[in-house]
Amino acid sequence: MSGKQFVHPYIPNSEPAVKRQMLDAVGMKSVEDIYEAIPEHLRFQGKMDMPEPIISEYSCQRHVEGLLKKNRNAKNNICFLGGGTWNHYVPSVVDTIMERDEFLTCYVGEAYTDHGKFQALFESSSMLADLTGFEACNTPTYDWANAIAIAARMASRANGRKELLVAGNMDPDRLLVVRNYCKPEIKVETIAYDKATGLMDLEDLKSKISDKTSCVYFENPIYIGALEIHAAEICRIAKDAGAYSMVGADPTSLGVMEAPAAYGADFAVGDLQPLGMHMSYGGGLGGFICTKDDKEFLGEYPSLLFGVCKTQQEGEYGFGEVYYERTSYASREKGKDFIGTTTALHGIGAAVYMALMGPQGFRELGEGILQRVAYSKEELKKIPGVTIPVSGYSYCDFMVDFSGTGMTVKEINKALLEYDIIGGKDMSEVFPEYGQSALYSVTEVHTKEDLQALFDALKEICA
Structure with missing residues (x-):
């Protein structure tokens, strides 16, 4: 390309004629005119240390x-990470439906030509409402944390009232989002x-709850x-105040656990990720509010x-x-709150997953997870130096304390990688009262052989 201006193969607007056309449209002579308001001392001087573009697509x-x-990754390793993004099985038909052009390529699930998105999101909301015991459910928010914050403002x-009380045992990352999103109007206090x-601690709840x-x-x-x-008692205390x-x-736990509405809750929130979304480096998220x-x-x-509505054709209904x-969207600054891009595509994927599972499928899923978790906790306690610091039943996630082994969670997780095992989430900094504990997640994808591989590896590492 000697003597010619370089055109980047993956940046179409770098083509000289296209670039000139764009600059003419905004009345500028060069790209430099775009940045003239930035002082010289704030600009990078020199050439960035970046590799040249690879021309061949292959x-x-x-x-x-x-x-x-x-x-x-969780495909070529046995993965026990959870705590917000879980390693569940994703049926292939979920990906097939989500990759359909009329769903995949349309912004926010709201398009000028519908192609069934309104109905798909209506069905998704309806099934989430069934799981939680409510009647209304929104289009997906960014994630679980965003759903909490939006519902708190609702x-x-x-x-x-201007005070939100939250359980101190909640996800610290979610709590950070909630605090930030509720500023400055709503005060957030932990129980x-x-x-x-x-x-x-119900006594602490009773001491802190008030008419505020x-x-x-x-x-x-x-x-x-x-x-x-x-x-149920927490919901009653809140209602009395x-x-x-x-x-x-x-949501996957609601095949074996009571629906929030049934024990008196006013809101149910959570994430769509367990409902047919791949882990995707911590992504694949989408919050719901019911x-x-x-x-x-x-x-x-x-x-x-989204709801069912009458059309101009008598006897015909639409979404x-x-x-x-x-x-x-309709009222701009007078709207209830500001919203933008949503994770509507994940809502459609969740609809496919929930429809495939059905009530019996959710029950079998939940029972299988409860059994695997109970078995894992009992076996892990047999390893010298390893304890389960939180008593009672668990679903998917449970804490494992390695303090008695003399090793840190970081050291144990590094050693587990040699066995092609991804260990639990390190909780030693966010919940230091539990010492060197990790949050392990066991789901339906973990076979007895997978669990035994973990037990055997830990016995060798902790010996």
């Missing part, structure tokens, strides 16, 4: 695949929990690996809701947006 593909081989608008059981409390949030299953057996209650739930079908709640949703004027 060579580029091989190069990227070579880089990706450096990663350890609750505050509904009852006019203590019992270290031995992982359960919320808008909502009480807790997770069931609990993030640190227990089941909140006081869920005139506050709402919000439950963060793993409530009763009352204007008290519907009027405060900032996100889109359309519910109470659209409350959204920022």
